Amino acid sequence: MREPGTRKPSFTKMTTLTFQSPWMNDELGIFRKTVRQFIQEKFTPHYDRWCQQHRPDPEAWKEAGATGILLSGLPEQYGGGGTFANEAVVIEELAQAGIQFGSIVHSIVAHYIHAYGNEEQKRKWLPRMALGEMVGAIAMTEPSAGSDLQGMKTTARREGDHYVINGSKTFITNGWHASLICLAVKTDPMASGVKGMSLLMVEGKDLPGYRVGRSLEKVGMHSVDTCELFFDGVRVPASNLLGPAEGRGFYQMMDQLPYERVSIGVAAVASAERAVAITTKYVKERMAFGKPLIDFQNTRFKLAECKTETHIARVFLDDCIQQLIAGKLNLVTAAMAKYWLTDCQCRVIDECVQLHGGNGYMTEFPIGRMWADSRVQRIYGGTNEIMKELIGSSL
Numbered sequence: 507m508r509e510p511g512t513r514k515p516s517f518t519k520m521t522t523l524t525f526q527s528p529w530m531n532d533e534l535g536i537f538r539k540t541v542r543q544f545i546q547e548k549f550t551p552h553y554d555r556w557c558q559q560h561r562p563d564p565e566a567w568k569e570a571g572a573t574g575i576l577l578s579g580l581p582e583q584y585g586g587g588g589t590f591a592n593e594a595v596v597i598e599e600l601a602q603a604g605i606q607f608g609s610i611v612h613s614i615v616a617h618y619i620h621a622y623g624n625e626e627q628k629r630k631w632l633p634r635m636a637l638g639e640m641v642g643a644i645a646m647t648e649p650s651a652g653s654d655l656q657g658m659k660t661t662a663r664r665e666g667d668h669y670v671i672n673g674s675k676t677f678i679t680n681g682w683h684a685s686l687i688c689l690a691v692k693t694d695p696m697a698s699g700v701k702g703m704s705l706l707m708v709e710g711k712d713l714p715g716y717r718v719g720r721s722l723e724k725v726g727m728h729s730v731d732t733c734e735l736f737f738d739g740v741r742v743p744a745s746n747l748l749g750p751a752e753g754r755g756f757y758q759m760m761d762q763l764p765y766e767r768v769s770i771g772v773a774a775v776a777s778a779e780r781a782v783a784i785t786t787k788y789v790k791e792r793m794a795f796g797k798p799l800i801d802f803q804n805t806r807f808k809l810a811e812c813k814t815e816t817h818i819a820r821v822f823l824d825d826c827i828q829q830l831i832a833g834k835l836n837l838v839t840a841a842m843a844k845y846w847l848t849d850c851q852c853r854v855i856d857e858c859v860q861l862h863g864g865n866g867y868m869t870e871f872p873i874g875r876m877w878a879d880s881r882v883q884r885i886y887g888g889t890n891e892i893m894k895e896l897i898g899s900s901l
């Protein structure tokens with residue numbers, strides 16, 4: 507019999523495994539199983555090699571496309587058939603498997619085309635992207651313009667039926683694989699502020715004057731090709747402009763940000779959940795001073811904090827996902843999600859590294875890799891400081 511005061515409370519035991527997001531349903535459950543099996547069979551066995559070569563194999567994109575994993579949230583006629591919930595499932599499963607793959611960026615490009623492209627552009631590019639025959643990249647950042655996109659120098663000058671592009675971009679995800687780049691350019695360099703900015707689709711890898719630099723050496727995310735791109739008099743058809751007129755680029759980007767930021771949030775929460783799960787297992791197995799680490803109160807308290815924060819993150823994220831699907835998510839809430847969920851991810855993973863001791867710093871332990879992979883989440887997609895500026899400006 508238990509001592510008074512040590513009786514186990516009789517409330518339902520809730521774990522992240524039993525928690526069901528309100529946007530999940532049976533159909534998505536079947537989709538999740540397919541995605542999980544695909545990742546286990548087609549991605550995981552090759553992952554170490556991808557990290558060494560700094561990019562996934564080209565076949566990985568086509569296999570993912572054939573399995574229906576790419577652009578699953580687009581309408582059926584463009585190769586999708588689901589909603590953002592399908593995309594969230596894919597992002598979660600990749601995070602749960604510890605796989606970094608540029609499919610979020612690929613989807614962001616597709617959503618730009620879907621939102622601003624004309625019917626001809628949509629039919630030309632989206633089905634091929636859904637099949638993984640074309641890989642998308644989004645190129646905004648330049649060596650001297652990241653947070654402050656107004657400092658952008660890449661230009662696209664109209665010459666008859668073409669634009670002629672000059673400039674360079676850096677830190678571009680999927681840069682090596684990309685055959686369709688959504689490129690932020692200045693079509694009117696004389697216009698003040700963001701008014702002269704446009705989005706131009708650059709199709710093909712072999713265009714004269716176009717060059718991809720080497721894959722950049724990163725702290726983490728080794729399996730993703732992150733490159734510099736160079737444009738020296740590159741000619742693209744004028745019909746590749748996104749939207750009916752020049753000068754809309756900045757506003758188009760602003761409009762799509764909630765989608766991009768929630769996608770980053772999905773990866774953040776799934777990754778924090780994975781960190782808590784693998785660390786819980788680890789501290790039950792690892793012994794110190796004659797007992798498992800979990801028997802130390804500090805271990806239980808730290809994991810209790812991590813689990814609580816992760817659960818709060820999950821509930822907030824699920825609300826954002828539902829609002830996004832309903833077309834109601836505003837820019838400020840999306841900025842809150844991006845900032846808070848990625849900060850939470852990094853806090854939780856850092857604590858989990860600590861609970862692993864020296865093993866936590868080794869890349870052969872998943873938590874070590876997760877720590878290196880997660881850090882950039884607070885930087886790309888708009889830094890978390892810029893998110894706070896945005897939230898602050900709404901006060």
Ligand SMILES: Cc1cc2nc3c(=O)[nH]c(=O)nc-3n(C[C@H](O)[C@H](O)[C@H](O)COP(=O)(O)OP(=O)(O)OC[C@H]3O[C@@H](n4cnc5c(N)ncnc54)[C@H](O)[C@@H]3O)c2cc1C
Pocket residue numbers: 611644645646647651652653654676677678679680724727732882885886887888889890891892895
């Ligand atoms: C792995 C990786 C992948 C990426 N993928 C892509 C991609 O696919 N496409 C793409 O276009 N870009 C990509 N980026 C670039 C990324 O979006 C930028 O790095 C990011 O926007 C920050 O810009 P920056 O690096 O120029 O930093 P800076 O703008 O120089 O910022 C430096 C610091 O100053 C702070 N700061 C700047 N302005 C303010 C302000 N107003 N108030 C307070 N603080 C401020 C920032 O928050 C940051 O802490 C990627 C970056 C990385 C590392």
